[in-house]
Amino acid sequence: MSNIIHRSLLSTPAIAETAHGMYFTDKQGNTFLDACGGAAVSCLGHAHPDVLAAMHAQIDKLAYAHTSFFTNEPSEELADFLAKAAPPGLDKVYFVSGGSEAVEGALKFARQYFVEIGQPERTVFVARRQSYHGNTLGALAVGGNEWRRRQFAPLLIDVGRVSPCYEYRDRRADESRDQYTQRLLAELDAKFQEIGPEKVIAFVAETVVGATAGALTPTPGYFKGVRELCDRYGILFIADEVMCGMGRTGTLFAIEQENVAPDLVTIAKGLGGGYQPIGAFMASSRMVEAIRSGSGLFQHGHTYIGHPVACAAALAVQKTIERDGLLAAVRENGAYFKAGLDERLGASPFVGDVRGRGLFLGVELVRDRADKTPFDPSLRLHARVKAQAMKNGLMVYPMGGTIDGRLGDHVLLAPPFIATKEDLDRIADLLAVSIGQAIEAAMEG
Ligand code: PLP
Secondary structure, three states: OOOOOOOOOOOOOOOEEEEEEOEEEEOOOOEEEEOOHHHHOOOOOEOOHHHHHHHHHHHHHOOOOOOOOOOOHHHHHHHHHHHHHOOOOEEEEEEEOOHHHHHHHHHHHHHHHHHHOOOOOOOEEEEEOOOOOOOOHHHHHHOOOHHHHHHHHHHOOOEEEEOOOOHHHHOOOOOOHHHHHHHHHHHHHHHHHHHOHHHEEEEEEEOOEOOOOOOEOOOOOHHHHHHHHHHHHOOEEEEEEOOOOOOOOOOOOHHHHHOOOOOEEEEOHHHHOOOOOOEEEEEEHHHHHHHHOOOOOOOOOOOOOOOHHHHHHHHHHHHHHHHOOHHHHHHHHHHHHHHHHHHHHOOOOOEEEEEEEOOEEEEEEOOEOOOOEOOOHHHOHHHHHHHHHHHOOEEOEEEEOOOOOOOOEEEEEOOOOOOOHHHHHHHHHHHHHHHHHHHHHHHHO
């Protein structure tokens, strides 16, 4: 019996023994093709020699230095790298150890900014249903995923809630894409009015929704409209790119493809590619200058911020992506992968939608394709697909509650950027077989 409080207390997962490139091997010698990078983390695959070398070198030189005493070279260099690559104005970085910490930091930074510029009445965040922003209390509060929030709800701050941009389900038959987008923006405006726009700190949204709904891309003009609304009322826009950022959608920041710049952006998983725990939020110079000329101190901090080995690993990951032209590979292979999934799954009566951007794709499963009826949630189809895929040697990231936190099933795919076309073909083949087997077993009861 393991002494670890595992994610499920009912079972202990297999022991991962080694991982190289696209494959894991467990203690029993079984191999698994990694089609999801864990949770969209392992962008360079496993045991990349350049990243390992950078980490070894950094450990030998300086393994740790508390940031109240020192800064360190890898963190300074990584901040410079990110500042150069980020959308205009976003050039200051705060390094943490993961996505939830990045979101918490961004929320607090936004609040402190308004206190410092003399708008302390701004106390409310607005965010979307079916979003996930992390599991710490602040991040969980802004997140809109019902089953994750339910039992902790009494501990969470109140957050204004609006609809996600979920065209497959929510665009009405009599609506154009543009009309749907305008309807969503009108809803956001109405929410700001209901709260009082002068009380709102920020609108928080994942640029491309990941875990909760399976690679939901924004409609054209949605984030441009969000930016305009926020600007109208002096509200900040926080883009959560913990999952969709760092090249996963084919550009380093997913929001680049929307042609707008947020005031704050959070990044994590693909930043360090799993080689070390690292996340960050980036803020506009304007906000940093306001705090510098006010109290001069962001009232925050964790023991491991700016960790030199984590920053060295992330720097090596990012430089490797740049050197090897992997963003272009994500765009090209992403399109190839999507076409492969469409080909193998497009005719299935149980696949409602194949969506996403770059190497960040989602497959939504339905009982009836014509009217988009989801499977009975008691079947836990998503869990069956995951288990069946593992049996077939494939790692994917399925989730239930796609539609409203209870109904719906999807499979999230986020293979490493080093995946070859042959790898992607194999993933699509194994996934199609696994989905078929899981649905057959679920229907048999
Ligand atoms: N934000 C988004 C969009 C995420 O997808 C996640 C994790 O899945 C988080 C925040 C939380 O990140 P972490 O699990 O590293 O704390």
